[in-house]
Amino acid sequence: MTHHRFPVRVYYEDTDLAGIVYYANYLKFIERARSEWVRELGVDQVQMKAEGLVFAVRRVEADYLTPAKYDDELVVQTAMEPGSGVRLVVRQDVMRGDEILFSALVTIICMTSEGAVARLPAVIRRFMH
Structure with a gap:
């Protein structure tokens, strides 16, 4: 998937004084969506962290x-874009019905607990092929 x-x-709580979604909250929305997406892919991020790796x-x-x-x-619609063995790229669109309100291209890497890039x-x- x-x-x-x-x-x-x-x-x-998501809105600003103008009554619209505060710009930084879109990043929270897409973060939650990515977390659920990788969970459904079968990635256990708690286990990854225990093994010294994080996204x-x-x-x-x-x-x-x-x-x-x-x-x-x-x-929030999340779809994988072409990446590499060390870089995951996802397109995330926040939609109201068929209308795209916010669109992001997010590049994710995996790091060791020492801060080094890992596969x-x-x-x-x-799923990248």
Whole structure:
């Protein structure tokens, strides 16, 4: 499975003084979606950490297209892009119905507890081809 949908409802705490979703909260929405996505791929991040490996975001390219508002029902759509054995790239779109409100291209790496770059887990690399 390389495509995932994660529902999000906008709560009051997600909005700013203008009543729209505060820009940084989109990053929280897509982080939650990625966590659920890798869980469904079969990656146990707790076990990874116990083995000395963690995921780290290396780069985010984000486009804010249309604001979401309080009580909107959104979906974060996550899809894998071409990457490498040490770099996972995902496209994440926050949508309200068929409309894309926010779109991000996120590059993720795997690091050791000492901060060195490591190969991605085999379960992730298997889906990259």
